[in-house]
Amino acid sequence: MKVFVPVKRVVDYNVKVRVKSDGTGVDLANVKMSMNPFDEIAIEEAVRLKEAGVATEVVAISCGTAASQETLRTALAIGADRAILVETDADVQPLAVAKLLKALVDKEGPQLVILGKQAIDDDSNQTGQMLAALLGWSQATFASKVVIAGGKAAVTREVDGGLETLELTMPAVVTTDLRLNEPRYATLPNIMKAKKKPLDTFKPADLGVDVAPRLTTLKVVEPAKRQAGIKVADVAQLLDKLKNEAKVI
Amino acid sequence: MALNLFDQWRRQSPYYNDSHEEWAQTVRRFVEKEVNPHINQWEDEENVPLSLSVKAAELGIIQMGFPEEYGGITQGVDAFHGIVAGNELAQCGASGLVAALMMHSVALVPILKFASEAMKRRIAPEVLAGRKTMAICLTEPSGGSDLAAVKTRAEKRGNKWVLNGSKTFISNGMRADYYTVVARTGGPGADGLSLFLVEKGMPGFTQHKMRKMGWHCSDTATLFFDDVELPPENLLGPENKGFLATVKNLNNERAGLASGACAYARCAVEEAHEWATQRETFGKPLIKNQVIRHKFAEMMRHISASQALADLMVWQMMQDRLDIGMLSLAKVQSTRTLELVARECAQILGGACFVRGCKIERIYRDVRPHAIGGGSEEIMLDFAARQMGFV
Numbered sequence: 001m002k003v004f005v006p007v008k009r010v011v012d013y014n015v016k017v018r019v020k021s022d023g024t025g026v027d028l029a030n031v032k033m034s035m036n037p038f039d040e041i042a043i044e045e046a047v048r049l050k051e052a053g054v055a056t057e058v059v060a061i062s063c064g065t066a067a068s069q070e071t072l073r074t075a076l077a078i079g080a081d082r083a084i085l086v087e088t089d090a091d092v093q094p095l096a097v098a099k100l101l102k103a104l105v106d107k108e109g110p111q112l113v114i115l116g117k118q119a120i121d122d123d124s125n126q127t128g129q130m131l132a133a134l135l136g137w138s139q140a141t142f143a144s145k146v147v148i149a150g151g152k153a154a155v156t157r158e159v160d161g162g163l164e165t166l167e168l169t170m171p172a173v174v175t176t177d178l179r180l181n182e183p184r185y186a187t188l189p190n191i192m193k194a195k196k197k198p199l200d201t202f203k204p205a206d207l208g209v210d211v212a213p214r215l216t217t218l219k220v221v222e223p224a225k226r227q228a229g230i231k232v233a234d235v236a237q238l239l240d241k242l243k244n245e246a247k248v249i
Numbered sequence: 250m251a252l253n254l255f256d257q258w259r260r261q262s263p264y265y266n267d268s269h270e271e272w273a274q275t276v277r278r279f280v281e282k283e284v285n286p287h288i289n290q291w292e293d294e295e296n297v298p299l300s301l302s303v304k305a306a307e308l309g310i311i312q313m314g315f316p317e318e319y320g321g322i323t324q325g326v327d328a329f330h331g332i333v334a335g336n337e338l339a340q341c342g343a344s345g346l347v348a349a350l351m352m353h354s355v356a357l358v359p360i361l362k363f364a365s366e367a368m369k370r371r372i373a374p375e376v377l378a379g380r381k382t383m384a385i386c387l388t389e390p391s392g393g394s395d396l397a398a399v400k401t402r403a404e405k406r407g408n409k410w411v412l413n414g415s416k417t418f419i420s421n422g423m424r425a426d427y428y429t430v431v432a433r434t435g436g437p438g439a440d441g442l443s444l445f446l447v448e449k450g451m452p453g454f455t456q457h458k459m460r461k462m463g464w465h466c467s468d469t470a471t472l473f474f475d476d477v478e479l480p481p482e483n484l485l486g487p488e489n490k491g492f493l494a495t496v497k498n499l500n501n502e503r504a505g506l507a508s509g510a511c512a513y514a515r516c517a518v519e520e521a522h523e524w525a526t527q528r529e530t531f532g533k534p535l536i537k538n539q540v541i542r543h544k545f546a547e548m549m550r551h552i553s554a555s556q557a558l559a560d561l562m563v564w565q566m567m568q569d570r571l572d573i574g575m576l577s578l579a580k581v582q583s584t585r586t587l588e589l590v591a592r593e594c595a596q597i598l599g600g601a602c603f604v605r606g607c608k609i610e611r612i613y614r615d616v617r618p619h620a621i622g623g624g625s626e627e628i629m630l631d632f633a634a635r636q637m638g639f640v
Contacts, residue, residue: 015253032256034274070267077271185275188309191268192325 001148001170002110003046003055005080006101007039007062009071010121023219035071038116040078041176044183045146046114047079054148055112057081061104063097063211065089069199076194077186083199088211090204096211098130103207105135110171112153117142117175128175138168142177254515255336258553264560268325269333276337279308284341289606291466297349299424302379305350310334312377314354316361319373328501328563332508339512342520342608344615345464347509348420355502356383356429359444363486368446372427384425386416386447386472396431397439397492401474403432403484410484412445412453412477418622422470423458425449430474435489444491446483453477463614499623500573503580504566506623507559510583513619514552514590517612518545521594524601535597544593551586559583574636577629584620591616 011017012034017026035043049055060075062068063086072083086100105113118125132139140155144163147154153168158177168174186194204211232238242249259265259273283304291297305311313331315321331354338347353376360372375381391400401414412432419428428447435441447454453475461469485491522545525536535541558579565571591613595602602609620626634640 030257030260032253070270073267074271074274185278185308186271187275187307188272188313188322188326188330189324191271191275192322194271195268195325 001049001055001112002057002059002108003049004101004105004108004110004113005039005042005046005058005060005075006097006113006115006127007043007060007071007075008036008116008119008121009033009062009064009068010036010119013037013120019220019222023221025217025220033067033070035074036116036119036121038118038120038176038178040074040116040183041178041180042114042116043075043078043080044181045143045176046112047184048181049112049146049148050079050081059084059108059110061086061101063088063092063100063204072199073191073194074186076197076199077191078184079190080197082197085199085201086204086207087201088204090211091213092211093213093215094124094126095130095214096204096209097127098134099209100204100207100211101127101131102134103209105131107207112148112170112172112174113137114143114146114174114176117177128173132173135171135173138170138172139174140166140168140172141175143174144177144179146174146180254519255340255512258515258556259333262560264329264564265333269329272330273333273337275308276310276334277340279305279310280337280340284338284346288341288343288346288466292343292345292605292611293465295460295465296468297346297466299379299382302350302382304379306377306379310338311350311353311379315357315373315377319361319369320377321373328504328567329560331505332560332563335505335509336512339509339516342513342516342611343464343466344509344513344612344619345467348464348467348618352385352421352425353377353383354505355499356385356425356427359429359485359491360427360446363444364446365482368482372446376427381426382421382424383427383429384419384421386419386422386428386430388416388418390415390417390471397442398437399431399433399442401430401432403434403443403445403479405434408481410445410479410481412447412474412479415471415473417471418459419470419472420464420467422472423456423468428472429485431491434491439492441489442492443488444485445479446485447474447477447479451477451479462617463611464618500566500571500576502623503576504559504562506619507562507576507579507583508556510580510587510619511552511556511559513612513615514548514555514583514587517590517594517609518548518552520608521545521597524598541597544597548590548593551589555579555583555586574633577624577633577636580624581626581629581633584616584626587612587619588616 012032015032020027046058050058058080060072060080060083062072066087068085072085076083115128142157143155144158145156151170153172154165155174156163156165309322312322313326317323357376361369376383389400392398403410403412426449430445430447431442432445433441434443454477455473456470459469525541526534528535562576562579594609595613598609
């Protein structure tokens, strides 16, 4: 079974982003970029499936600028067998990524696509669902456990009040939640081996996909600054503030 | 905004490529997950568990640059992978940790160079898997920097060597399994020295733990050899040729120390910056005072210049065109920088720097082994002056 793992290059989770002064987005100049943490979990899961003998090949895919190669190399160092970069300088939105992935799925015929439930930069939480819809495949989102056997996938999800387990018929799209696994480190020998693994590059046009954005960003602003707290003199004043200022009682 | 001095430095330097970047991220995660939650406890307990060496070896930290046939990693690895690992390990702010993990980087080299195949196969794979540890034993109670005056003596009796004398300030001196020891086999001076392998538990070999100002998590000991009998194969390399082999080894150590000192300095600056943005005095954060901002600018001026020179020295080593006088100056430059930065960061923290548990408190205590170990500043300066023809 071939497994596709789409990965996204995003601002590192440790970076405190700054909004550009003209309000068109966040400043990315000289900012540290890393693989979306949810995608790292997806790569780890795919590599574990391969180690367990369930998957035969793990293909990491990224859609973005040439710099996304670094992210793909990280995926290869964790254990993906090969990588595909769909190179574009355009602002690729979830629908465009889903279409690009569908084109690659049609080309190569994987049985499973496993990807992060969302990317930590735009928090869209759409790509997996859109891809499943375009392909007409089963889908399970926010996976906390994945078991694949006999052409079926049993996917456990953390829902309010407990765990829900879905049974999917393969092929399927699965999106990963935080507690699915703990991704391994890329070891030094694997970092070196990753340099030699194949990485193919396509353009969106090669796949016949138009990636022009459908959504327009009007404005990006910083969240409102939190006001300093106050001390109240007594219970009466507290009640007054809660009633008349906070209006919660 | 939280600073990210480590990444910024690498990205703007011609010496570092994608694999260094990737490797840095791996080591950083290792430090965040396996070291940072425990380092205060290890400093208090004066011990780093051996299991950490095993975990470090699972990633490749222990094996860098050692031959693959004995469990090392050489493919694609250059000196800067070692520098990157040392720099990232520094982010825990406890340089004793590196002493605990990495002594084999000096001590194992003579084994691989000179020992019999059987001995290499017995020792190197275990050390490189993190399951056994090593110590390098040069300094003696009678003097440190004057290596040529070593008094520990090995004499041939029958087909055995008999070792007598003592060594002091030995990192890993209590817990190491294997000890690479410099001892005199010939006449006075550098030409009479040889290298020997001593193993833990040999009759006549005793160890005494030393308590220290800093490097608490690293064990340091004085060693005594009373008629320790060594089989002939424990002589490493030709008789009376131990000195040169050791000195060549020290160049790597010095370059690592020079770069490492800059990394601890950056680590201190990051912590001091975080403090200065949060701590409010006289109605505003500390960082809003020009006098404090100038301290940061001055520290970065020193660190950047020192790191640039240290990196150049590593590059020269890789090209096999090392200016050893300049390397000595690079080490002095870096350790003086660390001393200055530790002081200034401590001033920025004020009373908080005097309480155990923060990185700056540790880094301040840990300055001395940087400035003294691997060649003291005074010896380095004099050596450089003579190398450069100022005689």
